[in-house]
Amino acid sequence: MAEAQNIESGGSAAEARPTRLRDALRKARIEAADRTGVVVDLRDAEVARLEILSEALDPLFAQIPDHVDLFDRGISQGETPRLWIDVVAHIVMGRDKRAYRFVQDTRFGRIVIAESHDVPVIADAVTDYVARRMIEREHALAAPPMTAQQNSVPAEKRRRGRFWPFALGFLLGALALFGLALFASFNSF
Numbered sequence: 001m002a003e004a005q006n007i008e009s010g011g012s013a014a015e016a017r018p019t020r021l022r023d024a025l026r027k028a029r030i031e032a033a034d035r036t037g038v039v040v041d042l043r044d045a046e047v048a049r050l051e052i053l054s055e056a057l058d059p060l061f062a063q064i065p066d067h068v069d070l071f072d073r074g075i076s077q078g079e080t081p082r083l084w085i086d087v088v089a090h091i092v093m094g095r096d097k098r099a100y101r102f103v104q105d106t107r108f109g110r111i112v113i114a115e116s117h118d119v120p121v122i123a124d125a126v127t128d129y130v131a132r133r134m135i136e137r138e139h140a141l142a143a144p145p146m147t148a149q150q151n152s153v154p155a156e157k158r159r160r161g162r163f164w165p166f167a168l169g170f171l172l173g174a175l176a177l178f179g180l181a182l183f184a185s186f187n188s189f
Contacts, residue, residue, distance in 0.1 A: 043081060046093045050075050050083040053091060053100060056123050060130060070133055085126060086133065089113070102126065 054075060061073055071086045083091040089104040094115060100122040102114040114125035 042097055043077075046081045046097060047075060047077060049093060049098075049100070050081055050091065053119050053122060054083055056119050057126055060123070060127050064130070064134075068134060068137065070137060071130065085129065089129060091122065091126075102129070104129075 054073065057073065061071065064071060072084065074084050076082045076084060080092060085091070085102075088106070089102070091100055091102050093099065094101045099115055099117050100119070101112060102122055102125050103110050103112050113129060114122055116122055116125075
């Protein structure tokens, strides 16, 4: 009889578990949805802050001449929203989601150009960056192209420089063969 009571109590406990598990799963799903909502809200807040900064940069980009195609400003909305200035520099929100971080990707890694909570500070840093990039472009375009005459002089020197090692190697090889033949003829006697 005690066994029957244990089976009955075990049976009722087994029936109660799925209900409790079902309730726990429902509660966990609601909490996950709330967290996802918070993450989406944070991402929307980051995008809104980057849009505010982008609007503050409108006068700067309006002053860039049309023939300068170095800059392609836009906001990418991925896992981490970014305001792109060009292909190597962008602005991302800091860890506290209130500070702007202006970074540049280099071949040695990512460097932080400026970081601030204030839009004018970052706008000034972007202005300085744009000015430096435009000067680099001017210097690259102002460099004189190499003429055919400048290209041919090193080629003549290279051709002349290749002949003498070949001639010396040929002469040393012939002498070595002559010496080997002479040595073989003395050893045969």
